[in-house]
Amino acid sequence: MKNKCEKYGMAITNYVLGEDLRMPAEELFAHLRVCQKCRDELVDWRETYAVMRTEAYYKKPKAQKKFQELLEKIKNLPAPTLRQAGQPVTRPTRTVLDASSEINSAAKDIYKFGKGYTGGNPEIKVPIPVIRKKTYYKGYPFYEAMGTLVRDKKANYTKDKDNQPTHASFK
């Protein structure tokens, strides 16, 4: 097990630095999914590298100057409408389309998200909660839209023992 993890050590180092991994990314991630020790190492190295980068950035004299510029810039932007504390929030309402347009729009967004997330690789399954979270359609049209995608043979989704969809992959 030790040697097996050793193999991924350099890939973890390079992953955090944004360098070439020297191995298929999927292989590294498959290992990370099952190895808590390597996950901890990834988090640890990521933190260490972020400390190094932050310290180096703030040693430069321009860092404070840049932040001052940023403050001036955002403070000079037009002020938003003031709302008194305690007043109810009025949110803009979404225009509800007819059912088929709604489903088609939802399917389009879900497909777009899934394709991007999997990088066009149908082997990678996207967890349904992630799709739910990252697409606008969280309510009714969601499963209908998934159904539309499946009918159009653009997507597959797996179900758990309760017959609830868990993951989707996109062709």
Place this chain on the structure above:
Amino acid sequence: MCIGTGLGGHAKGRSAYGGELNKRQLMPDDLRSDEDLILADRAGETNALDILFRRYDKQTHFYLLNESLIKKDDAFLEDIKQEIFLKVLTKLRAGAFKPAGDGSFRAWFYTIAQNICQNYNYWRIRGPKNIYGLALDLIPAKSVLSPQEEEEKAAEIKAKLSQVLAELSPEETALMQMLGDGMTYKQIQGHPEFAKHSIDYLGLKVYNIRKKIRRIKR
């Protein structure tokens, strides 16, 4: 959240900004809590938000480096940082945060930072060739630490890092400094000191340094 920046504890007037800034941090204005500063801003004090945002500057930078997928591009990081502060300012001005009833400003601030950071991670730099998106669900989001916890953890990491740096050879120290400046292996190779080394060699060198850091941390 911002482990290791050494910036915890600002809300009580303690700071690890270091050097000259420490003096300013200890001025009476800075002893006020985040929530008090927001109330002061609402009462018409022009400087209150400046003080508040300055507290979160370095922490936000560290947070983005740690959580976002942008590791090398400082200009891009500054853009995202600006977006975060702008959003916080907009929401504060719109009265979205209630100092008395909405919990701590710190947690509220990081929720906004996290949302914007995730937005970038998922939507803006994700593409067919971007491998990073695949690993995002592997690492759970961390909980917001209290300023005291942050300070303790930061001091620990910093002490261990300085211990490691003292053990490194001059070549290794130079390599770490270049990495800290956000240079890639290819850029490091362009430096006369490392021109004779291959990228694989540099990778191995960094890996060995990482192992040293890990050993000392344990």
